[in-house]
Amino acid sequence: MLPGFLARAVEVLLGREGRSLHLKAAGGATAVLAVAMLLGSWAVVDAEQGAPRANLKTYPQALWWSIETATTVGYGDFYPVTLGGRLIGAVMMVVGITTYGMVTAALATWFVGREQKRRHHLAHAARELSEETAHALHERFDRLERMMAGRSEER
Amino acid sequence: MLPGFLARAVEVLLGREGRSLHLKAAGGATAVLAVAMLLGSWAVVDAEQGAPRANLKTYPQALWWSIETATTVGYGDFYPVTLGGRLIGAVMMVVGITTYGMVTAALATWFVGREQKRRHHLAHAARELSEETAHALHERFDRLERMMAGRSEER
Amino acid sequence: MLPGFLARAVEVLLGREGRSLHLKAAGGATAVLAVAMLLGSWAVVDAEQGAPRANLKTYPQALWWSIETATTVGYGDFYPVTLGGRLIGAVMMVVGITTYGMVTAALATWFVGREQKRRHHLAHAARELSEETAHALHERFDRLERMMAGRSEER
Amino acid sequence: MLPGFLARAVEVLLGREGRSLHLKAAGGATAVLAVAMLLGSWAVVDAEQGAPRANLKTYPQALWWSIETATTVGYGDFYPVTLGGRLIGAVMMVVGITTYGMVTAALATWFVGREQKRRHHLAHAARELSEETAHALHERFDRLERMMAGRSEER
Numbered sequence: 001m002l003p004g005f006l007a008r009a010v011e012v013l014l015g016r017e018g019r020s021l022h023l024k025a026a027g028g029a030t031a032v033l034a035v036a037m038l039l040g041s042w043a044v045v046d047a048e049q050g051a052p053r054a055n056l057k058t059y060p061q062a063l064w065w066s067i068e069t070a071t072t073v074g075y076g077d078f079y080p081v082t083l084g085g086r087l088i089g090a091v092m093m094v095v096g097i098t099t100y101g102m103v104t105a106a107l108a109t110w111f112v113g114r115e116q117k118r119r120h121h122l123a124h125a126a127r128e129l130s131e132e133t134a135h136a137l138h139e140r141f142d143r144l145e146r147m148m149a150g151r152s153e154e155r
Numbered sequence: 156m157l158p159g160f161l162a163r164a165v166e167v168l169l170g171r172e173g174r175s176l177h178l179k180a181a182g183g184a185t186a187v188l189a190v191a192m193l194l195g196s197w198a199v200v201d202a203e204q205g206a207p208r209a210n211l212k213t214y215p216q217a218l219w220w221s222i223e224t225a226t227t228v229g230y231g232d233f234y235p236v237t238l239g240g241r242l243i244g245a246v247m248m249v250v251g252i253t254t255y256g257m258v259t260a261a262l263a264t265w266f267v268g269r270e271q272k273r274r275h276h277l278a279h280a281a282r283e284l285s286e287e288t289a290h291a292l293h294e295r296f297d298r299l300e301r302m303m304a305g306r307s308e309e310r
Numbered sequence: 311m312l313p314g315f316l317a318r319a320v321e322v323l324l325g326r327e328g329r330s331l332h333l334k335a336a337g338g339a340t341a342v343l344a345v346a347m348l349l350g351s352w353a354v355v356d357a358e359q360g361a362p363r364a365n366l367k368t369y370p371q372a373l374w375w376s377i378e379t380a381t382t383v384g385y386g387d388f389y390p391v392t393l394g395g396r397l398i399g400a401v402m403m404v405v406g407i408t409t410y411g412m413v414t415a416a417l418a419t420w421f422v423g424r425e426q427k428r429r430h431h432l433a434h435a436a437r438e439l440s441e442e443t444a445h446a447l448h449e450r451f452d453r454l455e456r457m458m459a460g461r462s463e464e465r
Numbered sequence: 466m467l468p469g470f471l472a473r474a475v476e477v478l479l480g481r482e483g484r485s486l487h488l489k490a491a492g493g494a495t496a497v498l499a500v501a502m503l504l505g506s507w508a509v510v511d512a513e514q515g516a517p518r519a520n521l522k523t524y525p526q527a528l529w530w531s532i533e534t535a536t537t538v539g540y541g542d543f544y545p546v547t548l549g550g551r552l553i554g555a556v557m558m559v560v561g562i563t564t565y566g567m568v569t570a571a572l573a574t575w576f577v578g579r580e581q582k583r584r585h586h587l588a589h590a591a592r593e594l595s596e597e598t599a600h601a602l603h604e605r606f607d608r609l610e611r612m613m614a615g616r617s618e619e620r
Contacts, residue, residue: 022421064241069383071248073224076231076386076541086374093381097410100252105417107260108573111177113425115268133289134443140296141450147303148457219551226558228534231386231541255562262570263418266487270578288599295606302613332576379538386541396529403536407565415572423580444598451605458612 026106029099036095037066040088047084054081070096181261184254191250192221195243202239209236225251336416339409346405347376350398357394364391380406491571494564501560502531505553512549519546535561 019027041062048054056062056078065078069092080086174182196217203209211217211233220233224247235241351372358364366372366388375388379402390396506527513519521527521543530543534557545551 020421021424025417025421060238064245067241067245067248068229071227071252072381072383072537073227073229073248074231074378074383074385074539075229075234076384077234077236079385079387081387083370086377090377093377093383097381098413100256101410101414101417103253104256104259104414104569105421105573107180107256108263108418108570109421109425111175111180111260111264112267112422112577114176115264130285130440130443133285134446136289137292137296137447138450140293141447141454144296144299144303144454145457147300148454215548222551222555222558223539226537226562227382228537228539228558229384229541230539230544232544232546255566258563259414259566259569260418262490262566263415263573266485266490266570266574267577269486270574285595288595291599292602292606295603299606299609299613302610330576331579335572335576382536382538384533384538384540386539389540389542391542393525396532400532403532403538407536408568411565411569411572414569415576418573419576419580422577440595440598444601447602448605451602451609454609455612458609 020109022106022109026099026102029095029102033070033095033099036092037063037070040092041066044080044085044088047082047088048080051082051085054085056080056085066092069093070099072096175264177261177264181254181257184250184257188225188250188254191247192218192225195247196221199235199240199243202237202243203235206237206240209240211235211240221247224248225254227251330419332416332419336409336412339405339412343380343405343409346402347373347380350402351376354390354395354398357392357398358390361392361395364395366390366395376402379403380409382406485574487571487574491564491567494560494567498535498560498564501557502528502535505557506531509545509550509553512547512553513545516547516550521545521550531557534558535564537561 041059044056044065045059045062048056056065061078068074068078069089072093080089196214199211199220200214200217203211211220216233223229223233224244227248235244351369354366354375355369355372358366366375371388378384378388379399382403390399506524509521509530510524510527513521521530526543533539533543534554537558545554
């Protein structure tokens with residue numbers, strides 16, 4: 001049931017076709033992080049179970065540990081001691097850091113885009129100027145042709 | 156009194172209409188982080204009170220813990236042990252990381268904007284060139300019309 | 311054998327000439343980080359060996375410590391206690407943070423580039439407009455010359 | 466002697482007028498971080514001295530603590546326990562994070578600038594096209610004037 005719900009959440013976040021890449025990437029990474037934290041919390045208790053100095057023994061503890069780990073806070077109240085648990089932890093660290101990088105990059109893209117809208121207006125102005133110039137030159141040609149036609153008739 | 160003061164601080168930081176989005180976002184996130192740290196320090200002591208192995212018991216300790224947590228340093232000298240305290244901690248971590256992401260993105264936007272000013276000059280130069288061209292072509296038309304008018308008269 | 315393999319990995323990641331700077335930098339930094347973590351894990355055990363309160367004594371422990379350190383999680387289950395070990399740790403922290411900065415910056419560059427493709431189309435449109443204008447003006451000249459030639463003949 | 470040397474280092478890093486804002490900001494922040502770490506290590510030992518459960522007692526320990534703190538690793542082997550020491554720690558965390566933010570933003574600006582050079586070429590091409598158009602139109606005017614002059618003479 002849980003994986004089904006999560007797959008759905010990812011789908012919802014990734015499925016909107018009209019959105020920009022940076023929004024999709026940041027949303028997708030956040031969804032992957034949430035899945036990694038939920039699955040990792042469950043898997044780490046399983047991996048640590050029975051290890052002599054294990055301190056990650058219950059699911060609520062493991063969920064709190066996954067938050068500490070993905071945010072790189074790492075108080076040291078809980079940490080894995082087995083190879084399996086440490087592999088899960090390493091994945092969670094990397095996914096967490098990558099997600100924050102994606103969110104930061106998406107924010108930067110959003111800010112830069114907003115700032116560039118002003119430059120956009122400038123580009124539009126340049127285009128309008130170019131159209132105006134072309135129009136004025138065509139009018140000069142029209143006038144010149146009328147002058148020539150007039151001289152032909154007056155003869 | 157404290158919430159009133161904080162609401163005012165947020166207002167001051169967000170209220171300047173003329174500022175760019177990235178400055179407002181970075182300033183607003185910093186204000187939200189400050190509020191989260193002050194309110195969180197107060198709430199975490201309340202949540203931890205009475206828990207058997209609680210180590211967050213006084214307000215100065217909780218304020219120091221909130222700094223450690225929001226910056227993701229996490230020495231492990233203080234950490235929450237109750238569900239309520241851990242929820243407060245999780246919010247503080249996420250708010251802290253998002254704030255640093257916003258500040259980094261705002262810095263990037265500021266730097267990129269400065270670098271693009273040079274390109275701005277280039278765009279202006281292209282526009283001036285376009286205006287010069289239009290002006291020169293109009294002068295050629297004027298001369299051509301004078302030539303035609305002169306020939307009409309000489310006849 | 312290990313350094314040879316790593317040198318090869320760096321070469322593969324850096325050697326693709328056609329890739330953009332930001333992809334090469336992010337890939338290169340990741341490769342340098344992997345090398346720093348593998349070499350550092352090996353060197354730190356050597357440095358810590360024999361220190362009275364050393365806790366980094368085996369290679370698997372040291373590798374786990376290098377992951378914790380490079381991601382800035384730092385649970386505190388393992389840490390260097392000698393000058394040599396701490397120097398290795400400091401290098402690993404700086405390399406780790408710089409790598410995440412490079413990855414974040416590369417993501418931002420990728421996102422910004424994607425967003426600017428739309429503006430690219432606008433620039434292309436402006437260029438086409440300019441070519442159309444030039445073509446139309448040349449046709450007006452052709453017509454004017456035909457008119458003058460016609461008048462010469464009719465005389 | 467130390468402050469004099471550091472002031473000099475800041476001067477050297479900030480003094481190059483020709484450099485871009487993002488390089489100056491990243492260099493300056495790194496210099497400020499180095500100063501904060503050196504001065505903070507010295508000040509924190511002074512602040513912690515005499516506190517009952519102090520663990521930061523010697524300069525080498527304090528310097529290692531300042532590295533752990535500024536990089537937000539925070540193993541928890543050393544941490545301040547006095548108000549003064551914690552204030553110094555808080556400043557070091559904020560300066561550290563801001564510096565990494567500046568470095569990340571500077572990297573993004575560098576990458577984005579490199580990517581935009583290609584677009585630069587496009588802008589140059591558009592400018593050259595515009596100059597070519599103007600030149601061609603002037604030649605048409607020259608030819609038209611020669612035609613008119615020729616007809617005047619032939620009469």
